[in-house]
């Protein structure tokens with residue numbers, strides 16, 4: 001048995017763990033990083049990267065069928081699904097070196113490739129190595145939650161951990177779950193030529209603003225995706241190539257099933273009881289500094305039980321680095337965290353939705369809106385489906401929702417505004433280049449100030465007075 005002592009031991013080399021490791025080692029701490037499976041974690045191997053790569057393949061296929069209004073004759077694309085999966089694999093392979101063991105060893109980090117388990121409040125064992133550390137960071141992420149639907153365990157089904165390796169094109173893909181994983185995969189597969197049925201127990205994209213989500217869902221349905229809401233999967237039966245999902249509104253039989261009903265955090269096999277670390281199925285119980293019930297142990301990213309996004313794991317890494325290296329009492333916020341679903345149109349959110357803002361701020365809330373069809377660039381590009389809504393209290397945005405082309409890029413501005421508690425005037429003062437979709441944000445700010453300027457008797461009185469006295 002080898003014994004190592006270090007300043008910081010990180011369990012999990014995904015988005016969160018890698019960021020802590022790189023930052024801490026480059027600033028002088030001795031770091032051990034333990035990864036039981038693939039370097040890069042979910043985002044690189046089974047999540048963001050492969051899903052966005054497959055979405056990109058679908059986008060190419062879709063463009064071939066939708067050029068008529070631009071004078072380009074639509075043509076039915078010949079899709080080689082396996083080749084699309086080659087693109088997915090190549091995107092992962094291109095990014096892989098950035099997350100590799102060699103790169104992290106180059107920072108002076110000791111990388112152990114085994115599953116880790118706490119053996120005491122101050123020790124972790126990984127294979128034949130015992131690590132004693134001043135501080136530990138649990139960054140073990142999450143995996144697909146497979147619900148106890150009767151019959152599911154007896155049929156072949158896919159999850160995000162297996163769907164990207166599938167090389168035969170599903171003729172009819174049934175997706176259980178209408179959240180971001182379900183709908184991103186639904187549209188990519190539909191555009192690549194599969195028939196797709198989505199079975200959603202409640203409302204699809206239920207964590208987003210319903211008015212904005214409805215615009216996305218209309219478009220997905222118009223592309224031919226059968227989305228059945230308020231319809232839970234109750235039973236699954238069948239065999240390879242013919243799987244039937246039973247729902248209250250009838251049976252659906254398809255060739256393949258993808259389960260996308262949420263995540264299960266990877267905390268159960270960590271020996272947390274032996275480390276005096278409290279946890280639940282949601283993840284490790286942490287305070288607003290991301291510390292667990294054992295002050296030496298922190299948890300970040302998906303394992304910390306909050307919002308589950310790569311950029312949140314990265315943000316958490318920055319917060320714990322300040323605590324671990326400089327003993328600064330850095331705290332996490334959630335009010336400025338954006339998220340984006342990369343369907344077409346994209347659906348993006350930062351801060352409060354309209355309903356949340358109404359509940360929190362009541363009559364003090366003002367909501368401004370601006371539609372994509374009023375934006376010249378959107379008209380030129382034929383991307384007029386879309387809307388921005390900004391929720392404002394006393395002149396400061398508390399939330400922004402965008403659905404439409406490039407919504408994921410546009411939300412960045414509002415994330416900046418909310419993170420820094422800027423006023424709407426900061427956006428109104430910006431000169432946006434013409435013609436860009438970015439002008440949508442400026443016009444939303446205009447929608448806030450226009451009534452104050454153009455419908456104000458005081459402004460009119462002042463202008464008339466100044467005009468009278470001007471030479």
Ligand SMILES: Cc1cc2nc3c(=O)[nH]c(=O)nc-3n(C[C@H](O)[C@H](O)[C@H](O)COP(=O)(O)OP(=O)(O)OC[C@H]3O[C@@H](n4cnc5c(N)ncnc54)[C@H](O)[C@@H]3O)c2cc1C
Nearest residue numbers: 012014015016036041042047116140141301302308309310
């Ligand atoms: C299909 C899909 C698409 C997604 N798309 C996006 C997106 O577009 N944008 C976005 O922001 N987020 C997206 N996400 C979410 C994102 O992938 C996660 O939020 C992010 O990966 C979480 O990072 P993490 O570091 O917490 O965990 P992970 O990246 O999952 O890393 C955890 C690591 O810990 C390792 N591990 C677990 N247990 C142990 C142990 N006991 N010992 C040693 N190692 C262990 C695992 O093997 C893994 O490598 C997507 C997720 C999925 C599933």
Ligand SMILES: NC(=O)c1ccc[n+]([C@@H]2O[C@H](COP(=O)([O-])OP(=O)(O)OC[C@H]3O[C@@H](n4cnc5c(N)ncnc54)[C@H](O)[C@@H]3O)[C@@H](O)[C@H]2O)c1
Nearest residue numbers: 177178179180181199200201232233260261262308340341
């Ligand atoms: N673009 C992105 O940033 C992105 C993309 C994919 C995933 N993610 C992350 O991964 C997380 C997990 O995504 P997800 O889509 O799996 O989870 P989710 O929790 O967001 O959505 C799951 C959906 O499945 C439904 N459901 C649950 N049980 C069901 C049943 N028996 N039958 C039918 N429907 C059922 C739920 O009502 C819910 O709408 C997301 O919350 C997000 O944090 C992010």
